[in-house]
Amino acid sequence: METLHNYIDGSATAPAGGDYLETSNPYTQEAWGRIPRSQAVDADLAVAAARRAFISGPWARFTAPQRGAMLRKIADVIAENAEELAKIEVRDNGKTFKEMLGQVKRIPDWYQFYAGLADKINGSVLPTDRPDHMNYLRHEPLGVIAMVTPWNSPLMLLAWKLAPALAAGNTAVVKPSEYTSASALRFAELVGKAGLPAGVLNVVTGLGSEVGAALTNHPDVAKVAFTGGVAGGKAVYASAAAQMKPVSLELGGKSPNIVFDDANLENAARGVVGGIFGSGGQSCVAGSRALVHRSILDAFVARLVELTSKIRLGDPMASETDIGPVANKTQFDRIMTCIGWAREDGASLACGGEQVPDPRGGPGLFVAPTIFTGVDNSMRIAQEEVFGPVLSVIPFNDEADAVNIANDSAFGLGAGLWTRDVSRVHRMAGLLQAGSIWVNTYKVTSQISPFGGYKMSGLGREGGMEMIADYMQTKSVWLNLTDDVPYNFPL
Ligand code: NAD
Numbered sequence: 001m002e003t004l005h006n007y008i009d010g011s012a013t014a015p016a017g018g019d020y021l022e023t024s025n026p027y028t029q030e031a032w033g034r035i036p037r038s039q040a041v042d043a044d045l046a047v048a049a050a051r052r053a054f055i056s057g058p059w060a061r062f063t064a065p066q067r068g069a070m071l072r073k074i075a076d077v078i079a080e081n082a083e084e085l086a087k088i089e090v091r092d093n094g095k096t097f098k099e100m101l102g103q104v105k106r107i108p109d110w111y112q113f114y115a116g117l118a119d120k121i122n123g124s125v126l127p128t129d130r131p132d133h134m135n136y137l138r139h140e141p142l143g144v145i146a147m148v149t150p151w152n153s154p155l156m157l158l159a160w161k162l163a164p165a166l167a168a169g170n171t172a173v174v175k176p177s178e179y180t181s182a183s184a185l186r187f188a189e190l191v192g193k194a195g196l197p198a199g200v201l202n203v204v205t206g207l208g209s210e211v212g213a214a215l216t217n218h219p220d221v222a223k224v225a226f227t228g229g230v231a232g233g234k235a236v237y238a239s240a241a242a243q244m245k246p247v248s249l250e251l252g253g254k255s256p257n258i259v260f261d262d263a264n265l266e267n268a269a270r271g272v273v274g275g276i277f278g279s280g281g282q283s284c285v286a287g288s289r290a291l292v293h294r295s296i297l298d299a300f301v302a303r304l305v306e307l308t309s310k311i312r313l314g315d316p317m318a319s320e321t322d323i324g325p326v327a328n329k330t331q332f333d334r335i336m337t338c339i340g341w342a343r344e345d346g347a348s349l350a351c352g353g354e355q356v357p358d359p360r361g362g363p364g365l366f367v368a369p370t371i372f373t374g375v376d377n378s379m380r381i382a383q384e385e386v387f388g389p390v391l392s393v394i395p396f397n398d399e400a401d402a403v404n405i406a407n408d409s410a411f412g413l414g415a416g417l418w419t420r421d422v423s424r425v426h427r428m429a430g431l432l433q434a435g436s437i438w439v440n441t442y443k444v445t446s447q448i449s450p451f452g453g454y455k456m457s458g459l460g461r462e463g464g465m466e467m468i469a470d471y472m473q474t475k476s477v478w479l480n481l482t483d484d485v486p487y488n489f490p491l
Contacts, residue, residue, distance in 0.1 A: 001031065001032065001033055001034060002032065002033035002034070003020065003033065003034045004023075004033055004034065004035045004036070004181070004182060004185050004205070005036060005185075006036050006038060006042055006046070006185075006202075006203060006204045006205060007185055007188040007189060007192070007201075007202060007203040008042075008045050008046045008049050008202045008203075008204070009045075009046075009049035009052075009053075009198045009199045009202065010192050010197075010198025010199065011198070012189070013042075013045070014036065015036035015037060015038045015039070015042050015206075016039070016041045016042055016045070017037070017038075017039050017041070017042075019036070019037040019039075020034035020035060020036060020037055021034065021035050021036075021037045021178060021205075021206065021207070022034055023035050023092060023178075023179070023181065023182065025091050025092070025094070026092075026093065026094035026324070026325045026326065026327050026328055026365050027094050027315060027316055027317075027324060027325050027360075027364070027365075028360075029362070029364065029365065032091065033182065035178070035181045035182070035185075035205040035206070036204070036205050036206060037205075037206045037207065037210070037211075038204045038205055038206035038210070038211035039206070039210055039211055039214065040210075040211070040214035042204050042206075042211060043173070043175075043204055043211050043214040043215040043218060044214075044218070046173040046202040046203075046204045046215070047144055047146075047173055047202075047215070047218045047220050047221060048220075049198070049199040049202055050144040050171040050172060050173050050199055050200070050202055051143070051144050051171075051220050052199055053171045053197060053198065053199025053200045054141070054143050054144060054170065054171045054199075057197050057198070057199050057200070058197045059169075059171065059197045059199070059200045062169070063119075064118050064119035064121070064169075065118070065119045067115075067118045067119075067166065067167060067169060068115040068116065068117075068118035068119050068167065069115070070115075070166070070195065070196060071111045071112070071114055071115035071118060071163060071166060071167055072111070072112060072115045073191075073194050073195060073196075074111045074163075074166075074191050074194070074196065075107075075108035075109075075111035075112045075115065076108070076194075077190050077191055077194045078104065078107050078108050078111070078155075078187070079105070079108045081190055082101060082104045082105050083101065084186070085104050085155060085183055085186065085187065086100040086101040086103070086104045087317075088182050088183045088186055089103075089104070089154060089155065089180065089183050090316050090317060090324070091182070092151070092154075092179060092180040092181075092182055092183070092327075093151050093152060093154070093179065093180050093282075093327045094280075094316050094324040094325040094326065094327050094365070095152070095279055095280070095282070095316060095324055095327070096316045096317075096321050096322070096323070096324050097316055097317045097319075098319060099278075099279060103153060103155075103156050104155060104156075106156070107155055107156055107159045109446075109447050110156075110159040110160060110163040110447045110463075111159065111163045112447075113163070113447040113448065114163040114164045114166070114167035114447075114468065115163075115167065117164075117167050117465060117468055118167040118168075121139050121168065121468060121472070122139075123136055123137050123138050123139060124136065124137050125137075130478075132480060132481055132482045132484070133478055133479060133480055133481060134478070134479045134481055135476060135477065135478050135479075136476075136477050136479075137474055137475065137476055137477070138474070138475045138477060139168075139469070139472045139473075139474055139475075140169075140472060140473055140474075140475055141165075141168045141169035141170040141471065141472055142168075142170055142222035142223050142246075142471060142472065142473055143170060143171070143220070143221075143222035143223075144170070144171050144172070144173060144218075144220055144221050144222055145161070145165045145170045145171070145172050145173075145221070145222065145223050145224075145225060145471065146172075146173055146175070146215045146216050146218070146221045146223070146224045146225070147161045147162065147165075147172055147173070147174045147175070147224075147225045147226075148174075148175045148208070148212055148215075148216065148224065148225070148226045148227065148228060148232070148236070149161075149174065149175075149176050149177060149184070149227055149228075150177050150227050150228045150229075151177035151179040151180040151327050151328070152279065152282045152283060152284070152327065152387075153283075154176055154177065154180045154183050154184060155183050155184065155187060157227045157250070158174060158176070158184060158187070160227075160250075160451075160462040160463060161225040161227075161248075161462065162174075162201070163447075164462075164467050164468045164470070164471050165225070165471045166200070166201075167468060167471075168468055168471040168472045170222075170223075170471055171199060171200045171201070171202075172200070172201050172202065173202045173203075173204060173215055173221070174188070174201070174202065174203045174204075175203075175204055175205070175206070175208075175211060175212045175215050175216075176203065176205060177228075178205065178206060178207055178208070179327060179328050180327075181203075181205040184203045184205075185203050185205070188201050188202070188203045208228075208232055212232070213235065213239070216236045216239055216240065217239045217243075219243060221245065222245065222246075223245060223246045223247065223248075223470075223471070224236050224240055224245060224246075224247045224248075225247070225248045225462075226247065226248065226249050226250070227249075227250040227251075227284075228250075228251065229251065229252055229385075230251050230252055230385075230456055233249040233251045233458065236249065237249060237459070246470070247459060247460070248452075248458070248459060248460030248461075248462065248470060249458040249459045249460065250284065250451075250452060250453065250457075250458045250460075250462060251284070251411075251413075251453060251456060251457050251458040252284055252385040252387070252411060252413070252456070252457060253284050253285055253286065253288075253385060253411045253412075253413030253414060253453065253457050254288055254289060254382070254383065254384070254385055254409045254410070254411045255275075255285055255286065255287050255288060255289070255411070255413055255414040255415055255416070255434065256287070256289045256290075256291050256402075256405070256406040256409075256415050256416070256432075257271065257272045257275050257276075257287035257289070257290050257291070257415075257416035257418070257442065258291040258396075258402050258406060258415065258416060258417050258418065258428075259272065259290065259291065259292045259293060259296070259300060259418045260293050260399075260402075260417075260418060260419040260421070260424070261293040261295045261296045262419055262420050262421055263418035263419050263420060263440070264418075264420070264440070265296065265299075265300060265303070266303075267418070267440065268300075268418035268440075269300065269303040269304055269307055270307065271287075271416060271418060271440075271441065271442045272287060272290045272304060272391070272416075272418075272442075273304060273307045273308055273311075274442065274443075275287030275416060275442040275443060276288055276290075276369075276389065276390075276391040277308065277311055277322075277323060277369045277389050277391075278443065279323075280323040280324065280325075280326060280367070280388065280389050281335075281386065281387065281388045281389040281390060282326070282327055282331070282387055282388065283443070284413055284457075285413055285414040285436070285443055286387070287391075287414070287416050287442055287443075288385070288386060288390065288391060288392060289375075289377075289382055289391075289392050289394055289405075289406075289409075290304070290391055290392070290393045290394070291394050291395075291396050291402050291405055291406060292393055292394070292395055292396070293395070293396060293397075293402075294395045294396065294397055297393075297395050301350060301371070301373055301393055304350075304371055304391070304393070305350050305351045305371060308351055308352070308369045308371060309351065311323060311369050313356055313359070313366050313368075314359045315359065315360075323369070323389065325358075325364055325365035325366050326365040326366070326367055326388060327365075328365070329365065331387060331388065332365045332367065334386070334387070334388070335367050335386055335387070335388030335389075335390065336355070336367070338380070338381060338384060338386040338388070338390060339353055339354075339367075339370060339390060341379070341380040341381055341384075342372045342375070342379065342380075342381035342390070342392070345376075345379040345380060345381065346374070346379075347372040347373070347374050347375045347379060347381060347392070348372065348373045348374040349370070349371075349372060350371040350372065350373050350393070351368070351369070351370065351371050352367070352368035352369050352370030352371060352389070352390075353368065353370045353372075354367075354368055355367060355368075356368045367388055367389055367390075368389070369389040369391075370389060370390045370391065371390075371391045371393060372390070372391070372392050372393065373393045374393075375392040375393060375394050376394070377394055377405045377408050377409075379392075382394060383409065383410070385411065399424060399427070399428065402428075403428060403431045403432065406432055406433075406434075407431075407432065407433045409455075410455060410456040411453065411454075411455060411456050411457045412433040412434045412435065412453055412454025412455040412456075412457050413434060413435055413436070413452075413453040413454075413457035413458075414434050414435065414436045414437075414438065414442075414443070415432045415434040415436070415437050415438070416437075416438045416439075416441075416442045417429070417432075417437065417438070417439045417440070418440060419439075419440075425439050433454045433455060434453075434454055434457075435450075435451065435452045435453045435454055435457065435458075435461070436451060445463070446463065447463050447464075448463070448464060448465075449463055449464055450462070450463050450464035450466065450467060451463045
């Protein structure tokens with residue numbers, strides 16, 4: 001068993017209370033290590049270190065081009081250590097090595113993009129209606145940013161927050177998921193060795209309800225950037241409101257993948273199957289509702305079932321595996337509960353619907369890719385986020401019907417549209433309530449383009465140029481250009 005430590009002020013730091021949580025490999029279901037079960041006192045230490053680094057450490061004196069250069073170095077560190085970092089992710093979350101390696105190899109793009117922006121955040125001199133005054137704007141970093149991440153794509157979702165935050169000159173305390181803390185700890189150690197000054201990036205591990213709440217509630221934290229479920233997002237938002245803190249929330253989804261009868265149906269079938277079963281459905285943008293035009297329903301479902309039957313479950317490190325185990329037992333139980341709801345509510349099972357034996361012989365955390373047909377959008381399986389390999393097929397009659405069903409959801413993260421009708425594409429892109437619309441493709445994201453949710457899928461965006469403004473605040477400076485100072489200063 002390995003014992004990991006928090007990373008605070010540039011050093012491995014044991015939790016003050018001496019408590020640890022086991023962390024295990026979801027494929028073998030064996031605990032391989034212990035991570036600190038940190039508490040408020042550990043969050044205090046990390047925030048104090050980040051605050052010192054923000055105010056008086058070398059980082060506070062870094063010029064904008066120097067911050068850009070540091071971000072490029074971080075990009076290089078990730079590229080050089082991609083295999084090791086991807087293996088750490090797989091050991092904790094069970095997603096396939098080929099997926100995690102591909103993901104980790106793309107993470108440098110985020111650091112490179114925001115490195116390029118670091119020295120392009122211009123202040124401005126404004127025209128003035130006060131002839132004797134000059135007015136200019138400064139864009140300043142906020143301070144210590146608390147970053148809370150989930151278990152499905154830990155280092156990537158950290159990059160979405162950390163890259164713009166550092167480019168803007170902030171410092172960070174990260175609370176990774178209790179299931180997948182090892183990668184953030186190793187990443188922090190690597191970038192520390194590469195020259196990121198002590199205190200700029202700190203990592204404290206433990207439970208959301210303990211160190212997570214203490215960190216996001218901390219009065220010296222200037223902003224919280226959270227990715228996770230709706231319950232955690234609401235708790236963070238409520239505590240931030242009490243302290244008037246800005247937050248960004250990237251939460252769940254129940255994204256529709258809408259297939260019209262004029263689409264290239266083979267592409268659409270592949271898009272729908274990949275959209276839900278990629279990452280075993282453990283993706284915030286999983287296309288978990290397939291809305292299919294009634295005229296093609298039977299043939300399309302038959303093709304979905306055929307493609308799904310070819311998905312190979314197994315060892316996530318094996319190159320032939322398409323889907324690894326569910327990331328943890330809690331999530332496995334949640335998926336099985338949701339499958340039970342679909343049965344109870346009268347949906348028809350087209351395939352899957354059960355636990356699959358562990359290829360190693362034991363009762364592993366494998367769920368067969370599952371398709372339900374005959375789903376009404378009001379059923380729990382169509383309204384609740386499963387976060388697992390479960391697809392609900394819902395027929396629709398026409399465009400208006402598709403829009404109504406798609407938007408009849410508490411969530412609004414993504415929506416896929418499969419059609420060759422260009423006018424329909426633009427009509428529907430305007431009407432669908434989702435932060436990302438994918439037309440004849442699915443799940444495309446980029447550091448260049450903002451990503452985020454409508455409705456309960458969250459607040460704010462990650463990615464894109466404007467995003468950096470969310471990690472800054474604007475100061476307006478007024479100068480009197482004369483020697484004539486009035487006795488009073490009317491507003
Ligand atoms: P989760 O909400 O259980 O945990 C996410 C993180 O929040 C963890 O680090 C957890 O410890 C922490 N946390 C939980 N409660 C907290 C609290 N009260 N205060 C502070 N921190 C708290 O989510 P999860 O199960 O790890 O991840 C799955 C969820 O994340 C799904 O709902 C999924 O859709 C969502 N997600 C969203 C996106 C996105 O970009 N929109 C991306 C990935 C995952």
